Amino acid sequence: MNNIVKCLVLFSVFTQNVLGLKILVLFPLPARSHYNLGVQLAKGLTQFGHEVTIVAAFSEPKPPKGFKEIYLPELVEMRENSDNEMGKVNMFEMENINPIFQVLFLNHAGALWTDLVFNHTKVQALLKSNEHFDVVILEQFLNDAHKYFAYHFNAPLVLFSTVGANAWVNNFVGNPEPASYIPNVFLSYYQEMTFLERMWNFIFGIIFELNSQLYFYPKQNEILHKYIPDAPHINELNYNISLLLLNSHESINQAVPNVPNMVNIGGYHVDPPKELPRDLKEFMDNAKDGVIYFSMGSNLVPSMMPKDKKEAIMKVLGSRKEKVLWKWDDKNLKVPSNFFVSNWFPQQAILSHPNCKLFITHGGLLSTTETVYLGVPVLAFPIFGDQKLNAARASSLGFGKSLPFSTINEHNLAGTLNELLENPKYHQNAKIRSQLLHDRPVKPIDLANYWIEYVVRYKGANHLRVAAVNLPFYKYHMLDVIGAVLGGLVLIAYLLSKLCCRRKASAKSQSKEKGE
Incomplete structure (x- = not known):
């Protein structure tokens, strides 16, 4: 009888490894950069024989075997609809917004998108289906109520943090975040802060936590119970995390404490194509003085850039000997003769080309990771969110420089470009950072797959969780x-004080008696 039991156990382990897992990946935020991370993770996991279903606002044109989609295009349409209450926000106008107001803005945005996802007919159909999943992977970004999916499917919950370890996720796994040397993700500080910076970092951290505990989580709980009345309280869901995957690495991000169920997989999404499109290849191959690549990411709308900044940038870049690739959404833009303008570029392929000398970027973490992975220096024009923090790191680590967008003029831009392109230290530091990012015992996607399978194998891997979460x-x-x-x-x-007062009273009384 014992031999039969042993055989059954071995067979179950063997078949699980061979047949793979059924994985639900939720990246519903209607932002292309976030989706790019989610779809690369989903596609990467199919390589290990898993069946992956992704819930997202975008679609994959060439899905691999084992890849399924629950496509929510209406979320993108609602975001781009100017009549919508969120509308098309001009992010360039948010550069100097106080971080407290950034938090308040994201409170509203997070509640809106969390509600829209739950309200979607395809999502409701998924929740009412008889589907089974072995594990649920959720992008943690202003959507805490979506942790319910793991509870609903009785599966371990794996969180994915787009911006590495930060105040949004540390509490859920009990990870320490001392304000003395770890700046908040909304602040533009680096690890070596002045006294006043540490003071504001400490105070802002308290404000951030109070906002989360007193407003944001209760609002997420309200949205959850609006659609699932018998769901557990949000606090129960928030701290039931089996694994936290971090889009970060010490070559780019600050070295910080990580509890056992936190795993860095930064760089997993980088997979530069071998060939550029013919027109781009000819343009870059023939650039004997090199190419400057300029892209402000997928969330910033280039044509919303203030006219004076656009003209200063075009004049300075147009006067340089290098050729320029500029991501721009207006086809009628008149540009200097050394420009190549398009509303889309294969960014990783461009950065991997040997003639790419500099990347002008908004400082988003995906762009920063890609430029470090491929060893190209950066000039950052940070606008919003973690961009200022990423730009500060690039400057401190010596593989780039940062210019506040509102301060750009012909003089400081020309001087900064000269420094970056003529001083070899920036290129050398970028290559060193690239080497550090590549020098790892296993590929980051292999590491992600190992730990995802691990938490399934050990039924949520409760032994990895620190007592702080309880x-x-x-x-x-x-x-x-x-x-x-x-x-x-x-x-x-x-x-x-009472004792002193009594003694004084007693001494005074004795003094009076002696006087009498």
């Missing part, structure tokens, strides 16, 4: 102990 907020931050100590000190001070 502590209420006040215990984790020792507020009860601090309160008790402060209360004790106040009591002691009060008793001592």
Whole structure:
């Protein structure tokens, strides 16, 4: 009988490894850069024999075997509809917005998109289906209520953090984030902060946490129970995390503490095509003085750029000997003779070309990762979110420089370009960072697959979770102990003051008696 049991156990393990897993990947945010990360992870996992279903606002034109889609194009349409309450936000106008207002803006955006996803007929059909999934992978980005999918399908929950370890995800796995040397993702500081920077980082961290605990999570809980009345409370879902995949690596991101169920897989999405389109290949091959590639990512709309900045940039770049590739959404733009303009470029293929000398970017983490992976220096014009933090790291690590977009003029732009293109240290530092990113024991997609299979194999891998996730907020931050100590000190001070007052009164009384 024992031999039969052993055989059955071995057979179940063997068939699980051979047949692969059924994986649900949720990347529903209608932002192309976020989708690119999700679809690359989903496609990468199919290479290991898994069947992957992705819920997303974009579609894959050439899906591999084992790849399924729940396509939600209406989310993109709603985002691009100017009559929608979110509308087309001009991100260039948000460069100098106070980080507190950024948080308030994202509160609203997160609630809106979380609600739209739950309300979608295809998503409701998925929740009402008889589907089974072995694991659920969710992009953690202003959508905490979507953690319910793992609970619904009774599967381990793997979170994916687009911007690495940060205040949005650290609490869920009990990861420490000392304000003394880890700047908040919304601030433009690097790890070596001044006294005033550390003070603001500390204060802003408190504001951020209070906003999360007192407004954002309750709002997500409200949205969840609007659609799933009998769902668990959001707090139960938030801290039931088996694995946290981080789109980061120490070659680019600051070295920070990671608890056992946090895994860095930054760079997994980079897979430069071998060939450029013919027109681009000819343009770059014939650029004897090199090429400057200029793209502000997929979320910023180039034509919304202020006219004076556009003209300054065009004049400076148009006067240089290098050729320029500029991602721009207006086909009628009149440009200098050394420009090649398009509304889309194969970014990784361009950066991998030997004639690409510099990448002018908004400083998004995908672009930063790709340029480091391929060893190209950067000039960052950071606008919003983590872009300022990424730009500060590029400057501090010596593989690029940063210019606040609002300060750009012909003089400082020309000087910065001269420094980046004529001083060899930036190219050398970019190559060093690239070497660090490549020097790993296994490929990052292999690492992601290993740990995803691991948490399924060990039923959620509870042994990887630190005890902090089971502590209420006040215990984790020792507020009860601090309160008790402060209360004790106040009591002691009060008793001592009373004792001193009595002694003084007694001494005064004795003095009067002697006088009499």
